[in-house]
Amino acid sequence: EAGVAQSPRYKIIEKRQSVAFWCNPISGHATLYWYQQILGQGPKLLIQFQNNGVVDDSQLPKDRFSAERLKGVDSTLKIQPAKLEDSAVYLCASSLASGGTGTQYFGPGTRLLVL
Amino acid sequence: AQKITQTQPGMFVQEKEAVTLDCTYDTSDPSYGLFWYKQPSSGEMIFLIYQGSYDQQNATEGRYSLNFQKARKSANLVISASQLGDSAMYFCAMRWAGSYQLTFGKGTKLSVIP
Numbered sequence: 411e412a413g414v415a416q417s418p419r420y421k422i423i424e425k426r427q428s429v430a431f432w433c434n435p436i437s438g439h440a441t442l443y444w445y446q447q448i449l450g451q452g453p454k455l456l457i458q459f460q461n462n463g464v465v466d467d468s469q470l471p472k473d474r475f476s477a478e479r480l481k482g483v484d485s486t487l488k489i490q491p492a493k494l495e496d497s498a499v500y501l502c503a504s505s506l507a508s509g510g511t512g513t514q515y516f517g518p519g520t521r522l523l524v525l
Numbered sequence: 526a527q528k529i530t531q532t533q534p535g536m537f538v539q540e541k542e543a544v545t546l547d548c549t550y551d552t553s554d555p556s557y558g559l560f561w562y563k564q565p566s567s568g569e570m571i572f573l574i575y576q577g578s579y580d581q582q583n584a585t586e587g588r589y590s591l592n593f594q595k596a597r598k599s600a601n602l603v604i605s606a607s608q609l610g611d612s613a614m615y616f617c618a619m620r621w622a623g624s625y626q627l628t629f630g631k632g633t634k635l636s637v638i639p
Binding site for chain 2: 441443450451452453454455458466499501503505511512513514515516517518519521
C-alpha cells in the first residue's frame with residue numbers, strides 16, 4: 411500500500427515570495443492534516459480536513475497561509491507572502507476518519523527555507 | 526489543555542543494549558491515546574507504537590514496548606537490543622477523546638553507539 415506522498419521535498423525561496431506544497435494521502439483515508447515543524451520542536455498542527463471540509467484551522471495563520479482539499483483526496487498548502495520564520499518542515503499526514511486508534515501516517519515532508 | 530513532556534533532549538545507548546525514552550502527559554480526559562513516532566534525519570515521521578488509555582496491557586511491537594503507568598501519567602518507550610538504525614529523533618504524542626488531533630512533545634534525540 412502506498413504511503414502519503416508529498417512534493418516538493420525541498421524548496422528555497424526569498425521572503426515575500428509565494429510557495430505551494432502538495433500532498434496525496436493514503437488511499438481511503440478521509441482525514442488529512444498539515445503540520446509545521448520548526449527545527450528542534452515537535453510538529454504543530456496547522457489544519458485538519460475531513461473529506462473536503464475543514465475540521466480545525468485554528469492554528470493556521472490565515473493572513474498568509476491557505477489550504478484546500480478538492481474532491482476530498484489531494485491537498486495543497488500555500489504560503490503567500492512567505493516570511494523568514496516560515497522556514498520549517500511541512501508535514502502532511504492522513505488517517506481513517508473514524509474507528510480504530512486514529513493513527514496518523516506521515517509523508518516525507520517538505521523542507522522550506524525562506525531567505 | 527493537553528500537554529506532553531519529554532525531558533531528555535538527547536540520549537546515548539550502546540548498540541545491543543536497551544534504552545528507555547521518557548514521556549509524561551497531562552490531561553483531564555479519561556479517554557485518550559498515546560503514540561510514539563520515530564523521525565530519522567530524512568524527516569519522515571514513522572509510527573512505532575500506540576497505547577489506549579483503557580488498554581490493560583502494555584503495548585508491544587517487535588523491539589518496541591510502551592511502559593504505561595496511568596496513575597503517574599507516563600508512557601515511556603523502551604527499545605530493546607538497540608541497533609545503529611535506531612539513531613533518530615523520537616516523539617511522544619497524545620490524542621484525546623473525540624479528536625484525532627495529535628499534540629507532540631519536543632522529542633528526544635537518540636544516538637546509538639557502536
